[in-house]
Structure formats: structure tokens, C-alpha cells
Amino acid sequence: MATLHALANPARFLKIARPLTPALFWAGVALIALGCWAGLTQTPPDYLQGETVRILYIHVPAAWLGMGGWSGIAISSIMLLVWRHPLAGIAARAIALPGAVFAALCLMTGSIWGRPTWGTWWQWDGRLTSMLLLFFVYLGYMALAKADADRGGDGRVPALYGLAGSVLLPIIRYSVIWWNTLHQGPSIGLTKSTIDGAILWPLPIMLAGFTFVFAGIVLMRMRTLLATAKAEARMRRMARA
Amino acid sequence: MKAKHQRLTLALLALGAVVVAGLLALSALKDQASFFYAPSDVKRDGLPLGRAVRLGGMVADGSVKRAADGVTVHFTVTDGAATTPVVFAGIVPNLFREKSGVVAEGQFQADGRFVASNLLAKHDEKYMPPEMAGKMHETKTLAPDRGS
Numbered sequence: 001m002a003t004l005h006a007l008a009n010p011a012r013f014l015k016i017a018r019p020l021t022p023a024l025f026w027a028g029v030a031l032i033a034l035g036c037w038a039g040l041t042q043t044p045p046d047y048l049q050g051e052t053v054r055i056l057y058i059h060v061p062a063a064w065l066g067m068g069g070w071s072g073i074a075i076s077s078i079m080l081l082v083w084r085h086p087l088a089g090i091a092a093r094a095i096a097l098p099g100a101v102f103a104a105l106c107l108m109t110g111s112i113w114g115r116p117t118w119g120t121w122w123q124w125d126g127r128l129t130s131m132l133l134l135f136f137v138y139l140g141y142m143a144l145a146k147a148d149a150d151r152g153g154d155g156r157v158p159a160l161y162g163l164a165g166s167v168l169l170p171i172i173r174y175s176v177i178w179w180n181t182l183h184q185g186p187s188i189g190l191t192k193s194t195i196d197g198a199i200l201w202p203l204p205i206m207l208a209g210f211t212f213v214f215a216g217i218v219l220m221r222m223r224t225l226l227a228t229a230k231a232e233a234r235m236r237r238m239a240r241a
Numbered sequence: 242m243k244a245k246h247q248r249l250t251l252a253l254l255a256l257g258a259v260v261v262a263g264l265l266a267l268s269a270l271k272d273q274a275s276f277f278y279a280p281s282d283v284k285r286d287g288l289p290l291g292r293a294v295r296l297g298g299m300v301a302d303g304s305v306k307r308a309a310d311g312v313t314v315h316f317t318v319t320d321g322a323a324t325t326p327v328v329f330a331g332i333v334p335n336l337f338r339e340k341s342g343v344v345a346e347g348q349f350q351a352d353g354r355f356v357a358s359n360l361l362a363k364h365d366e367k368y369m370p371p372e373m374a375g376k377m378h379e380t381k382t383l384a385p386d387r388g389s
Contacts, residue, residue, distance in 0.1 A: 044370035044371065044372075045370070045371065046368050046369065046370070046371075047369055047370065047371040047373070047374030048336060048341070048364055048374070049336070049364065049368075053368055056368070074256065077252075078252045078253070078256065081248060081251075081252045082245060082248045082249045082252050083245065116335065117335075117336055117362060117364060118334070118336075118361050118362055118363065118364075119334035119335075119336075119360065119361050119362055120361055123276070123361070124276075125276040126274050126276065163252070163255055163256055163259060164259055166256060166259050166260065166263075167259045167260070167262055167263040167266070168263065169260075169263070170260055170263040170264055170267070171263045171266065171267055174264070174267055175267070175274075178267050178268065178271060179267070179270070179271060179274045179275055179276065180275050180276055180277060180279065180297060181276045182276055182277075182344055182361060182363055184342075184363070184364055184365050184366040185365070185366045186366060187366040187367075187368065194365075194366045194367045194368070195367070195368040195369075196367075196368060196369035196370060196373060198369070198370050198373070199368050199369065199370065200368075
């Protein structure tokens with residue numbers, strides 16, 4: 001907690017974020033390039049799906065960040081509501097857009113994957129529907145947080161929305177276990193995976209790469225939001241003077 | 242400090258309540274949110290006649306028979322506990338095969354058969370290279386362990 005409170009000072013945060021932003025972003029891009037090369041050329045096809053299985057190297061990280069993004073919004077919301085952390089609202093707003101983009105990427109790659117394997121672009125099964133809901137919840141959050149910020153709100157209303165939206169995370173995760181769905185069960189658990197090692201190994205590289213790029217984008221957006229707030233405050237002062 | 246602790250407790254309680262609400266919704270919707278009927282659901286609750294439904298399960302080993310007209314396929318869907326005979330006329334998906342998952346869209350007939358208008362392939366969560374699957378096929382460990 002001590003380090004988080006040290007970062008409560010935006011000036012100190014900016015000092016760290018400035019060099020960290022490009023470092024994270026480009027490290028992520030390099031890892032994604034490596035992972036794409038490995039996933040496209042160095043792994044065998046699946047015994048059942050053939051080459052189609054390679055979509056998982058994009059689909060799984062996109063799903064991970066679509067859901068991870070909302071976890072970030074939920075944690076930021078708690079920090080805003082409990083500690084009134086000055087950067088928490090900024091962080092949540094910065095996460096929302098890339099989170100929604102990755103949720104959309106997950107839905108799109110899933111659809112492209114579903115056509116050759118299942119024989120359908122889209123079905124209203126539990127997993128697909130709950131992920132689509134999460135995408136809409138992101139859009140709602142962005143509209144609400146923007147409206148709150150524009151009216152000079154303290155961010156508590158979007159933070160409550162951020163907490164309430166977490167209801168979808170366990171539903172998405174357990175939809176394929178507790179309901180019967182077209183989507184298969186989870187392949188990756190905490191300790192083991194039902195994906196064979198020969199196919200699995202580029203996936204952690206892609207997960208790390210996507211996560212670094214995501215973190216870089218979030219820092220970039222946080223800096224933009226802070227700079228915008230600063231510029232607006234200065235304009236108001238000048239208008240008064 | 243005290244107000245802060247109060248807010249922390251409240252926020253954590255709210256988060257816990259939200260997660261529990263999600264899990265409750267999951268289990269409450271178990272029947273309604275199911276994507277398909279399994280053969281044992283049909284056996285237990287009777288045939289859902291006169292409306293379009295989905296039937297899902299495994300294509301029983303050795304049950305796929307192609308009719309002489311070349312487009313009609315007969316097979317049996319099983320979930321380990323019960324089976325349903327299915328008839329389908331049309332193009333089957335690439336991943337349609339025996340001992341693999343299938344979701345059929347169509348209608349039950351009064352005699353218990355299921356007439357499918359569309360087939361979807363459902364694969365399991367295992368991914369492996371072909372040579373490895375070949376080995377495992379021989380030892381029969383590839384048999385799907387998730388019935389429905």
C-alpha cells in the first residue's frame with residue numbers, strides 16, 4: 001500500500017510513467033512478434049482442427065485482457081471508493097477503452113474460429129453471450145465515466161458501476177462448466193492445461209506481449225487524461241484572470 | 242482512519258455480494274441457460290415436442306450410417322446415460338465424427354427420434370499434435386470425459 005500512496009502524487013507518477021510507457025509498449029510488440037512467428041511456424045497443427053487452432057494465440061490473450069481489464073476497473077473502483085486514491089478514477093477510465101477493444105477482438109476472433117470448427121459464426125450460448133454482455137458493459141462504463149468527468153463528478157458513480165459489472169467475471173469463467181454450452185470447457189487451469197505442450201508454448205509469450213502492450217496503452221491514456229485535466233484547469237484559471 | 246476502514250469493509254462486502262450474485266445467477270439459470278438438451282434430460286423430462294430445440298452430446302461410436310441417397314445421415318447421440326437417434330439430411334461440419342461432440346438443431350418426433358435441420362460440431366478442450374493424438378487413439382485415452 002505504501003508504494004501506491006507514494007504514487008498518489010501525480011507528478012511522481014508521471015516521472016515513473018514517462019519512461020515506462022514506451023518500454024512496456026515496445027517490449028510487448030517485440031514479444032507479440034516473437035509469439036506470432038512461433039505460433040505460425042514453429043508449432044504443429046491440432047489433430048482435430050488442423051491449422052485453425054492457431055487462432056488461439058490471439059483469441060486467448062484477447063479474452064484474458066478483456067476480462068483482466070474489467071478486473072483492473074473493479075480494483076481501481078475499490079481504491080477510489082475506499083482510499084479516494086486520486087489516480088484510481090483516471091486508471092479506470094484509461095483501462096476501459098483498451099479493455100473494450102480486447103473484448104471485441106476476443107469476440108471477433110472467436111467468431112472467425114467458430115465458423116470452421118463448430119460450423120457457425122455465432123450462437124447464443126452461455127459463454128458467447130456473457131462475453132458479448134461484458135463488451136456492452138464496457139461501452140456503458142465509458143459513457144458513464146465520461147459524463148461523470150465532464151460534469152466534474154468525483155467518480156463515485158462510475159466506480160459503483162465498475163464494482164457491479166464484476167458480476168460478469170465469474171459468469172464468463174464458469175459458464176462453460178456449469179451450463180452446457182457450444183464453447184468447450186476451460187483448457188487452462190491454475191496448475192495444468194489440456195493443451196499439449198507442443199501447441200501451448202507460444203501462448204505465454206503472446207499473453208505477456210498482449211499484457212505489456214495493454215499496460216503501455218493504459219499508462220499512455222492515463223498521462224493523456226492527466227494532461228487534459230491540467231490543461232483544462234489552466235484554461236479555467238486564465239478565463240477567470 | 243475509521244471512515245476509511247468502514248468504506249473498505251463496505252466496498253469488499255459489495256464486491257463479495259456481487260460475485261455471489263453472479264454465482265447464484267449461474268446456478269439459478271442452469272436449466273434456462275443451457276444451450277442444448279442432453280439425451281438424459283429428454284429421458285427424464287419427456288420429449289419437448291412441437292418446437293425447435295437443440296440436442297447435444299457425443300456421436301456414439303459406430304453409430305454413423307449414411308443412407309443410399311448420399312445426403313441423409315443417421316447417428317446416435319449419447320451422454321453416457323441415455324441415447325437419442327438422430328436423422329439429418331445435409332452437409333455435416335468438418336469436425337463431425339464418432340466419439341466427438343455434436344449439437345443438432347431440429348425437432349423431436351413423437352417416436353423419440355430427433356430430426357435435425359442443422360448440425361454444429363462441438364470439440365473438447367484438448368489440443369494436441371496429430372502424431373500424439375494417433376498414439377492416444379491407440380490407447381483409447383482420447384475418449385471424451387465430458388458427457389454433455
